[in-house]
Amino acid sequence: MFNVLTEKLNGVLEKFRRQGQLTEKDLDEGLREVRLVLLEADVNYKVVKKFVDEVKQKALGENILQSLTPGQQVVKVVRDELVQILGQKQSELNLSRYPSVLLMVGLQGSGKTTASAKLAKHLATKVDKKVLLAATDLQRPAAIEQLKQLGHRIGQPVFAEGKTPVQVATGALDHAKKNAFDVLIVDTAGRLQINEELMAELEEMNQKLEPSEILLVADAMTGQEAVNIAQAFDTRLKISGIILTKLDGDARGGAALSMAEVTGKPIKFIGIGEKPEDLEVFYPERMAERILGMGDILGLIEQAEAQLDHADAEDFVRKVREDKFSLEDFRTQIRQVRKLGPLTKLLQKIPGMGQVEVDEKALNRVEAILNSMTRHERLRPEVLNGSRKKRIASGSGVQVSDVNKLLKRFEEARKMMKQLKGKRLPMGMPFGR
Amino acid sequence: MSWLDRLKQGLKKTQENLVGKIAQTLRPGRRIDAELLNELEEIMVGGDIGIETTTALVSELKNKTAIRGLQEADQVMGLLREVVSERLKKAEGRFALRTDGQPTVFLILGVNGSGKTTTIAKMAQHFKELGYQKIVLAAGDTFRAAAIEQLGIWADRVGVQLVKTTAGGDPSAVAFDAVDRALKEQAQMVLIDTAGRLQTKFNLMEELKKINRVVEKRLGREIDERLLVLDGTTGQNAISQAKLFNEAVKITGIVITKLDGTAKGGVIIPIAATLKTPIKLVGVGEEAEDLKEFKSEEFVEALFATNGK
Numbered sequence: 001m002f003n004v005l006t007e008k009l010n011g012v013l014e015k016f017r018r019q020g021q022l023t024e025k026d027l028d029e030g031l032r033e034v035r036l037v038l039l040e041a042d043v044n045y046k047v048v049k050k051f052v053d054e055v056k057q058k059a060l061g062e063n064i065l066q067s068l069t070p071g072q073q074v075v076k077v078v079r080d081e082l083v084q085i086l087g088q089k090q091s092e093l094n095l096s097r098y099p100s101v102l103l104m105v106g107l108q109g110s111g112k113t114t115a116s117a118k119l120a121k122h123l124a125t126k127v128d129k130k131v132l133l134a135a136t137d138l139q140r141p142a143a144i145e146q147l148k149q150l151g152h153r154i155g156q157p158v159f160a161e162g163k164t165p166v167q168v169a170t171g172a173l174d175h176a177k178k179n180a181f182d183v184l185i186v187d188t189a190g191r192l193q194i195n196e197e198l199m200a201e202l203e204e205m206n207q208k209l210e211p212s213e214i215l216l217v218a219d220a221m222t223g224q225e226a227v228n229i230a231q232a233f234d235t236r237l238k239i240s241g242i243i244l245t246k247l248d249g250d251a252r253g254g255a256a257l258s259m260a261e262v263t264g265k266p267i268k269f270i271g272i273g274e275k276p277e278d279l280e281v282f283y284p285e286r287m288a289e290r291i292l293g294m295g296d297i298l299g300l301i302e303q304a305e306a307q308l309d310h311a312d313a314e315d316f317v318r319k320v321r322e323d324k325f326s327l328e329d330f331r332t333q334i335r336q337v338r339k340l341g342p343l344t345k346l347l348q349k350i351p352g353m354g355q356v357e358v359d360e361k362a363l364n365r366v367e368a369i370l371n372s373m374t375r376h377e378r379l380r381p382e383v384l385n386g387s388r389k390k391r392i393a394s395g396s397g398v399q400v401s402d403v404n405k406l407l408k409r410f411e412e413a414r415k416m417m418k419q420l421k422g423k424r425l426p427m428g429m430p431f432g433r
Numbered sequence: 434m435s436w437l438d439r440l441k442q443g444l445k446k447t448q449e450n451l452v453g454k455i456a457q458t459l460r461p462g463r464r465i466d467a468e469l470l471n472e473l474e475e476i477m478v479g480g481d482i483g484i485e486t487t488t489a490l491v492s493e494l495k496n497k498t499a500i501r502g503l504q505e506a507d508q509v510m511g512l513l514r515e516v517v518s519e520r521l522k523k524a525e526g527r528f529a530l531r532t533d534g535q536p537t538v539f540l541i542l543g544v545n546g547s548g549k550t551t552t553i554a555k556m557a558q559h560f561k562e563l564g565y566q567k568i569v570l571a572a573g574d575t576f577r578a579a580a581i582e583q584l585g586i587w588a589d590r591v592g593v594q595l596v597k598t599t600a601g602g603d604p605s606a607v608a609f610d611a612v613d614r615a616l617k618e619q620a621q622m623v624l625i626d627t628a629g630r631l632q633t634k635f636n637l638m639e640e641l642k643k644i645n646r647v648v649e650k651r652l653g654r655e656i657d658e659r660l661l662v663l664d665g666t667t668g669q670n671a672i673s674q675a676k677l678f679n680e681a682v683k684i685t686g687i688v689i690t691k692l693d694g695t696a697k698g699g700v701i702i703p704i705a706a707t708l709k710t711p712i713k714l715v716g717v718g719e720e721a722e723d724l725k726e727f728k729s730e731e732f733v734e735a736l737f738a739t740n741g742k
Contacts, residue, residue: 036484042668045479107694109546109664141586146579149600153578194694219546223481223668224697246545249631251670274545274576 022065030071031056034078041291043254044227047261055081079288086260087284091241091268094212095129099176099184101209104243105202105233106217108190111245113143115217115271116187117150118279119243122269124156129182133158134172136165136205137189147187154276165189169205186211194232206237213240215268218259220247226255227262234263245271248278256287325414327378331370334363368396369406381407436725440735443717447698451480452737456510463506465498473509480699483669486706490516514737520702521729526686526711528726529657536569536615538623538652540608540645542678543662545629548690548716550580552662553624554587555716555724560622561591567620571611572597573604573644576628584626594620604628604640605647612651632677645682659684660713663704665692671700675708686713690724693717701732 031052038048055077059065064073094100102119106112116133123129133151135158137143144160151158159175162168169186176184186209191198206214216239218229233239242263244256247270256267267282319325370378372395377384384392384407386400393400434442441448454476463469470491477487493516494509503509531537539556543549557568570588572595574580581597588595596611608625615623627644630637648656661684663671678684687710692698705712715732716724 039478039484040669042481042670045475107666108691109548111546140583142579142583145582146577149578219664219666221544221664221667221670223666223670223695223700224479225481225666225695226668228696229666246631248634249544249670250633250673251668254668 022070024060024065027056027059027065027070027074030074034074037292038254038257041252041254042221042223042226042258043291044224044258044262047227047258051081051085051257051261075292079292082257082288082291083284085257086267086287087282091266091282093123093268094240095123095127095183097212099132099173099181100213101173101176101211102183102185103202103205103209103211103214103237104185104187104217105214105237105239106190107194107219107229108140110190110217110219111271112190112217113137113146113150113187114274115215115243115245115269115279116147116185117154117156118271118276119215119269120151120156120183120185121154121276122279123183123185124154130180131156131183131185132172132176132179132181134169134184134186135160136162136168136172136186138165138168139189143187143189150276165201166204166208170208173209184209194229199232199236202237214238215241215243216259216265217243217245218255220244220253220255220270221249221251222255224258226258230259230263230265234265239263239265241266241268243267243269243271244282248272252291253287254291257291323414327370327373327381327410328375330410331367331378334367334370338363365396365398365402366406369393369398369403372396381410436722437731437735439723440715440717440725440731441738443693443723444698444732444735445693446696447480447692448736448738450696451476451699455513456739459506459509461505461507465504465506465509469506469509470495473513477699479697481668481695481697482699483672483703486703489706490702510737514733517702517736518729518733520706521712521732524705524708524712525727525729526713528713529685531657534619535652536612536620536623537657538612538615538625538648539658539660540625540627540648540656540682541660541662542627542641542682542684543629544631544664544674545577547629547662547664547667548688549629549662550574550584550587550626552660552688552690552714552716552724553584553626554591555721556714557587557591557593557622557624558721559724561593565621567615567618568593568622568624569611569615569620570595571608571623571625573607573626574628575600575602575604575607580626580628605644608644608648609651612648616651632674632681638677638681641678641681658686658713660686660688661710662688662690663700665689665698665700665716666695667700668697669700669703671704672707675704675710679708679710684710686711688712688714688716688724689727690716693723698736 034055035048035052038051039045058077058081059074062077064070067073104112104116120131120133124131133147133156135144135147148158148160159172160168162171165188172184172186186205188202214237216230216233218226222229242259242265244253244267247253260267270280270282272278272280319329369392372392377388389400389403393403455473458469458472458476474487474491477490478484494512497512498509541549541553553570557570560568570584570593572581572584575598581600585595585597596607596614598607604627611623611625627641630641645656659682661675661678663674675687687704689701689712692715701712712727714724715727
């Protein structure tokens, strides 16, 4: 586990250690760093306070001060504690009834309608349920239309008949019963703020529908207010879980910790993109690491998985194993990586690499050189003689020495890959300086 | 209700949570010491002011109390108002409305759910009331289901023109058509809606650059206002949003919506303090009248309002 927080903590605690035995006061000093990291991630300050106190007790109890690597130990306690708060409860949906009603609640713009459709798709395709959506947001212009279109896109029916939100909801329930739907997902209207009108409407729905789950849909970018929002909905409606949306951005998502802590309710799903399939089961470990700013390696891997061509990737691994990796594959690989966006952006996701500058132009040159070769040359670089190299250099606007440099680096990389045979996908690729 | 009253009402929660709590801490008779400053820091961070700006504010308070030889806690409130005012004052900005007969073109940007479409509707209504007759809306959110319909309903309600395409169409083309029509029909204003996008999505930010480019090519000049709509309940991610959107297309102003929905409207302070982009509109409610030009004095007045105590 290496990251900024660990480094900071090690730095602080090392300093004290050199002065002798670590004391509780030194630990406090170190925990200040933890506090800052959490606050920067938008975790509610009260939650932070309580959390840091708990971590301190644990750290003292586990005799971390005697440890050789107290910084790492503290971070471990922090992480475990985070995971515990974020995921101590089962996050599976209760779908035991027929139909099971899922009531979706939340503020305006939190992503209720999108989350409803995503959940419908998830349940229909992955859990094999017959799902009905109910559009009860009669307030926002075209909200019903939005759910209808989404329903159409994911191939799930949408019920929207009725004059009031409650009428639509109860009508949908009847319809679901008559037509043997397994699950009814009720999308509701949001408000700019938590007010009486909204809560009264939702309470009435709650009574009439007796939902199996009341899911609070909340924006991962929410700041300190997250606590109030979660508490308000939980007090009035007894929510059963949380769906955290817009986690595909760079928000650290401290709101997750705040809401889980004050309500004691599990985060069940996260929204990680704009497409109907971009809904994922919540993993407490990942969230903990994200809040702590431990880079977003997992996110990077996911992004890669989503955008890279799987067949190509498998092909790549196989070729590396069999030592058949050619310049042709190298070019494919460069193109794949570039699909993910600029390299600097990718590097930001790797802990400690955020500041690294990458010369995108150098990569352009590499690609140009490869493009100037014939397929035959890329597959069998050994045929490259002086005149071929000259042609390639003038074709790609570089010097022959640049072509040689590329070939040399490629050879080195190939040797490296040989050593890695059988291990995981090598990250070091033969580009850069 | 006057705008100041609306503002006061909209900021009430923030006022109570931030300034109210600070006032309790700064009770008369208390001395200014490290503990007091720590408490202030905690309240400010809890109000979404963010670590960086909070630290800056508190150290400024510390310096100023030292320089002025202040020792009593209740003297700090005036200072706080002063340092906050200074920062908000710098962030004031007005719309660059054209007076040369050409349409003023607004490009509205932001992450998903920040309130772009509603902001456009409110702006259109506002300008209509100010006497601008010919306003064209461009339904540039061709991605989200029913976004075009949503803007269409608003266009009908407000009584302005809508230029649109089919869902999934090219947003640049819609923006181009809207500007093209505005120029040909001598409209006074064009408001271009865009699909919500998270600031970290490379391809979507590229799409935004393209919209900007295409519109400016047709205009033969720069777009007048590129407004970033920020949700007032957002935490410190607001800063990242502003930075990355600004990197993609230079934003000329910020609109902060939903400030009534939060007790932590403090996020406006780091926005003002750390970004060079002016805040142009603030929204404190659902009504069209709840979105108005940002004037720092009024805002400070509402934020620091004492409710008779």
